[in-house]
Amino acid sequence: MAVQSVGSNGYMDAYSLLQAANEEQQLKTRAAQMDKEQDKTESTNGMASDIESYLSKIPKGTDNRLSFLDVDKYRAKLEAKWDITVTADLKALGVDVTKELPLSYDPATGKVTIAKGHEDKEIIDKYFEDNPDKVEEFDTILQLGKLTNTASTKLSQGQMMQNLQFKSMSWWFADNSDPTSWFDGGGLMFGQGQNSYTGLNLTV
Numbered sequence: 001m002a003v004q005s006v007g008s009n010g011y012m013d014a015y016s017l018l019q020a021a022n023e024e025q026q027l028k029t030r031a032a033q034m035d036k037e038q039d040k041t042e043s044t045n046g047m048a049s050d051i052e053s054y055l056s057k058i059p060k061g062t063d064n065r066l067s068f069l070d071v072d073k074y075r076a077k078l079e080a081k082w083d084i085t086v087t088a089d090l091k092a093l094g095v096d097v098t099k100e101l102p103l104s105y106d107p108a109t110g111k112v113t114i115a116k117g118h119e120d121k122e123i124i125d126k127y128f129e130d131n132p133d134k135v136e137e138f139d140t141i142l143q144l145g146k147l148t149n150t151a152s153t154k155l156s157q158g159q160m161m162q163n164l165q166f167k168s169m170s171w172w173f174a175d176n177s178d179p180t181s182w183f184d185g186g187g188l189m190f191g192q193g194q195n196s197y198t199g200l201n202l203t204v
Contacts, residue, residue, distance in 0.1 A: 047182055048174035054143050055166045065163040068151040072160075075144035082137050083190070090127060095120045104187035105139050112138050142186045150177050 058074045060066055087097050095101075101124065102115045112128040112135045114121050128135050151160060154176055164172070 045174075047177070047179055048170045050182075051143075051147065051173045051177075052167060052170040054140060054147070055170055057140060058166075060166060061163075063163075064165060066166045066169055067163050068148070068155060068160040068169070071144060071151070071169075072148040075141060075148055078137060078144075079141045082134065082141060086134060086190070089131075090120075090124065093123050093127060095123055101190040102187060103138070103190050105135070105142055105185045107139075107183060107185045110135065138188070139185075142188070143182075146177065146182060146186070147173050 055066065055071065058066060058071060060070075090101075091097050101118070103112055103124075104115070105112050111125075114124045118124070128138075150173060
């Protein structure tokens with residue numbers, strides 16, 4: 001029985017096949033990584049643009065700059081004004097505003113609603129349907145609250161007071177915020193004579 005030897009050409013062919021398979025796997029891995037990076041970039045770009053739309057509502061100096069503290073002050077002022085106005089409106093409709101009112105915003109529907117089972121749910125939900133400006137302000141308070149929470153956990157007091165071009169600030173927030181929580185909506189605990197708690201996640 002003759003024994004067929006494997007020459008150098010056979011080894012080279014096998015090596016070439018293994019090398020080609022390895023390179024193909026590397027290309028597939030790199031392609032997957034690039035897809036993830038592209039998805040992340042697109043998400044960051046979209047998030048930065050969205051954040052910029054909220055920051056554009058805040059009065060800025062002649063140099064078009066803002067500090068992180070300016071964002072927090074604007075949010076607190078808007079929240080206090082919203083709290084007073086909505087409290088008066090709901091009280092006039094017969095709602096007992098001395099009790100806790102857990103309100104939530106759903107970005108999918110664009111609606112503010114109170115938790116299920118509340119005795120005045122129909123009145124309160126209808127109020128927000130009839131007052132879209134209050135819904136927009138509610139959303140703004142929530143989103144700016146998320147931004148100020150992010151800044152306060154990552155920056156020193158001195159950095160909070162630093163002025164930045166508001167576009168640069170938008171990118172900073174986009175790079176340092178959780179995209180999932182940013183696009184999730186959220187809720188405020190309202191009533192009982194207390195200020196609402198910004199960014200509290202409440203189930204409806």
